[in-house]
Amino acid sequence: MTLIKMMIESFYIKNMVCPRCIMAVKSILEELKIDYVSVNLGQIDLNQPLSKGDLNQLEIQLKNFGFEILEPGNSSLVSKIKTTLIEQIHYSTEYLNVNFSAFLSDKLNHEYSYLSRLFSSVEGITIEKYITKLRIEKVKELLYYNELSLTQIAYQLGYSSVAYLSTQFKKETGMTPTEFKKLRGPGHKHLDSL
Known part of the structure; x- marks a missing residue:
């Protein structure tokens, strides 16, 4: 029996402050066909790492709604x-x-x-x-x-x-x-x- 370890990639999102923000981000992920584990205030957890192209598209769509992906760290x-x-x-x-x-x-x-x-x-x-x-x-x-x-x-x-x-x-x-x-x-x- 082989166990497959799921690799979760997390992103922290600026300006995600309400339940409607969560719905908007879920909608963006679904529109871009990006598989996610969870979406919470200020955070997205994805099933797998994104390609550069997918990440770029995600950043653009998030910015259109006033959100921004934060760099890891402070x-x-x-x-x-x-x-x-x-x-x-x-x-x-x-x-x-x-x-x-x-x-x-x-x-x-x-x-x-x-x-x-x-x-x-x-x-x-x-x-x-x-x-x-x-x-x-x-x-x-x-x-x-x-x-x-x-x-x-x-x-x-x-x-x-x-x-x-x-x-x-x-x-x-x-x-x-x-x-x-x-x-x-x-x-x-x-x-x-x-």
Whole structure:
């Protein structure tokens, strides 16, 4: 009996920040007839290495949709930090019972101090500031849809109190959550612009 070892090639994709992004990338792969194992936020796993021609076509199609293949190394690790945080803050239904530094260290198998220095040097802001921006965008979304109270939103996003959430919200947006609710439009930013 012969065992065939499957060779998986992974690519890290910049600006893949939502479930629709995953669907768009799957559509691109299917259109190009590229066999894939999985497509997740920020990452594509393929069954086999791509030829130069296929890779070139993939890069072109991804760029048409605002995505970009990241070179292995620092940029892909920063992208992993971002997608890990986006998944947790915007899409996870499980309450995070550890702090974000421990969560990132565990998920990415790196010391938090290393991740923090790398992120700051590449992005020009700290991971903590990025987390704040993500959380405030989620607060805006939840306020806009008006399904939860501010107390419920504070609990869901791991804020210690409504007062702390309100202080961070005002600092980030220049208005209170109540003032924001009175606006007519959604007022939140796209996650790939953070």
